[in-house]
């Protein structure tokens with residue numbers, strides 16, 4: 271089995287992490303709802319809803335919106351996200367989605383004819399379609415790493431990296447079951463081969479520590495509506511310094527140098543705002559979503575991703591242990607991200623299982639073909655854990 275390095279990801283699983291008690295009071299979740307489905311959409315904290323409501327009210331009174339608000343809020347969001355991934359604010363661009371970040375990477379990574387782009391079996395489509403299209407345009411080949419029988423994706427990916435690899439496009443953990451990849455090790459091999467590294471961290475960032483100084487990706491994107499506990503329709507893109515002179519996929523006023531001065535917007539300029547800001551999406555100064563993302567990032571940073579990961583791992587470990595008598599299998603502990611529990615059923619996930627749970631207000635999801643995806647977060651209470659275990663046990667007995 272591939273032995274991971276001691277990096278920030280490891281720190282959370284080892285000693286020293288603080289277990290965060292249940293934080294349900296920060297959310298607006300009815301007592302009878304057990305929501306173990308953060309990988310689908312996270313609920314918003316009350317503080318994030320308040321930020322969104324205040325933002326909506328502000329738009330009702332536009333005469334109170336000052337031009338400097340736009341830029342200062344975007345910079346605050348950038349700074350907070352940068353802190354989360356160990357980057358500088360100038361390395362971060364504001365996105366509307368994961369796929370937008372992938373589109374920027376696809377427009378800027380040189381993929382010569384006949385070279386290879388490496389992805390995982392059943393990888394999330396926003397991290398596959400852009401590469402299929404890039405491969406079609408350039409005459410490159412997509413290489414899909416098959417699901418390894420031993421669940422060791424890191425070794426499987428490393429075995430597929432060879433001369434002629436132009437790009438490795440991966441997640442930090444598989445979106446269907448949380449299988450973990452050692453991105454630092456993969457990053458090292460990719461760099462040795464001269465291959466670019468694109469990371470979609472949408473199903474991990476906020477809950478699983480990642481430091482770009484260890485992984486050294488060319489690009490890393492995350493949408494905010496899952497583990498970043500933020501709004502839908504927003505995300506962030508880390509762009510490595512050596513990629514920051516690249517080509518944006520749209521040209522708009524606010525990415526140009528000096529655009530803070532609203533009176534001089536028609537003094538058209540060729541130069542951009544510094545760093546990764548040139549890649550910002552149009553209307554990146556989104557006065558509705560940016561304040562919500564800021565409120566969510568502030569809380570995540572206050573908790574700390576290592577402590578979030580340790581706390582969620584404790585929760586999924588407890589569930590795993592309690593579900594063992596049902597004969598379900600799970601990934602080896604060292605190979606699964608702590609915020610995920612993928613439950614595998616010998617004969618596939620029973621039809622309508624997720625719907626039967628949902629009918630009782632207990633929520634998990636099924637993605638891919640084999641596993642039920644259980645993804646709790648800090649709002650999940652001991653009672654929710656009990657209800658999940660009891661209901662799943664009952665549903666499976668009825669199915670048997």
Ligand SMILES: Cc1ncc(COP(=O)(O)O)c(C=O)c1O
Nearest residue numbers: 367368369394396445472473493
């Ligand atoms: C791994 C992963 N990436 C990205 C997304 C969302 O992609 P997009 O922001 O392009 O809609 C999802 C949604 O489920 C996902 O699971």
